[in-house]
C-alpha cells in the first residue's frame with residue numbers, strides 16, 4: 001500500500017449543496033480498478049466491498065487480499081461488517097491512513113449475516129450501532145457512517161437515526177427497502193424522504209438508480225444530500241457522468257486499470273460482461289462468457305471492439 005494521503009472532507013462535500021453521487025459497496029466488485037473507473041466517470045465517492053472486520057483485524061493475509069488502494073483511490077470509504085464495537089473500531093483504525101471515511105453495514109439481509117448478528121440484524125439493536133459508531137469515531141476521528149434499510153414501521157427508523165446521531169454518526173445511507181424486500185421490489189422513496197426530514201446529518205438515497213436522470217429525480221423527490229447506486233454502476237460505470245450506456249472509452253479504461261492494478265480473469269470477465277451486455281448478440285454473449293483467461297478475453301475485445309491493453313492510458 002502506498003503512503004497515507006490528504007483526507008477529503010466527506011461531510012463538507014455532502015453539505016455542499018451539490019448532488020453527491022456515490023458508487024455503492026458491492027462484495028466482490030468494488031475493488032480498486034473498478035473504484036478508479038467510477039471515480040474517473042462522475043462518481044464523487046467510492047466504497048469498498050463489505051469486509052468482515054473480525055478476520056480483517058486478525059489476519060494480515062485477509063488484509064492484503066481484501067484491501068488494496070493507491071493515493072489516487074479517493075474519496076474512499078471502507079465498509080465493514082461487524083457485530084461488536086471492538087472489531088469495528090479495530091478495523092477502522094487499521095484503514096485510518098488510507099480512507100476518508102468508514103461505513104458500518106447495517107443492511108445485509110443474507111441469512112448467515114442475520115444469524116451471526118451482522119448486517120441488517122444490527123437494525124434490531126440501535127444501542128449497539130451507537131456504541132460501534134462511537135468507539136470507531138473516538139479511536140479514528142474519521143467520519144463514521146452507516147448504511148441501513150428502512151423499517152416497515154418508520155418510527156423505528158427515526159429512533160435509530162436519533163440514536164446514532166447522538167453518537168456522532170457522520171451521514172446515513174438509506175436503502176429504501178425493508179430487510180425482507182428483495183431487489184425486485186421498488187424502493188420506497190417516500191420513506192427515504194421522511195427519514196431525510198427527520199435526520200440532522202446528511203442522508204444518501206439508495207435503490208434503483210440507473211442513470212444520472214434517476215439520481216436527479218430521486219433527489220428531487222426525497223431532498224437527500226446525495227445518491228448511491230449499485231447495480232446501475234455494474235451495467236454502466238459511466239452513468240453518473242451522464243452516459244446512458246457504457247461508452248467504449250470507459251471499457252478501454254477498465255481494461256487498462258484492471259490489468260495495470262491487477263485483477264482475476266473471472267472478475268475481469270464479469271465486469272466486462274455486465275458493461276458490454278447491451279452490445280453483445282446472443283451467440284457472441286455465450287462465447288464471451290465461456291472465456292476463462294485474460295488473453296482470451298483481450299483477444300475478444302480486440303476483435304469485436306478494437307480494444308487493446310494500453311498501460312500508458314492513464
Ligand SMILES: Cc1cc2nc3c(=O)[nH]c(=O)nc-3n(C[C@H](O)[C@H](O)[C@H](O)COP(=O)(O)O)c2cc1C
Nearest residue numbers: 024025026027049050105175207208209229230231
Ligand atoms: C453484487 C452486489 C454486491 C453487494 N454488496 C454489498 C456490500 O458489500 N455492502 C452493502 O452494504 N451492500 C451491498 N449490496 C447492496 C447494494 O449496495 C445496494 O444497497 C442494493 O443493491 C440496492 O441498490 P441498487 O438498487 O442501486 O442496486 C450489494 C449489491 C449487489 C448487487
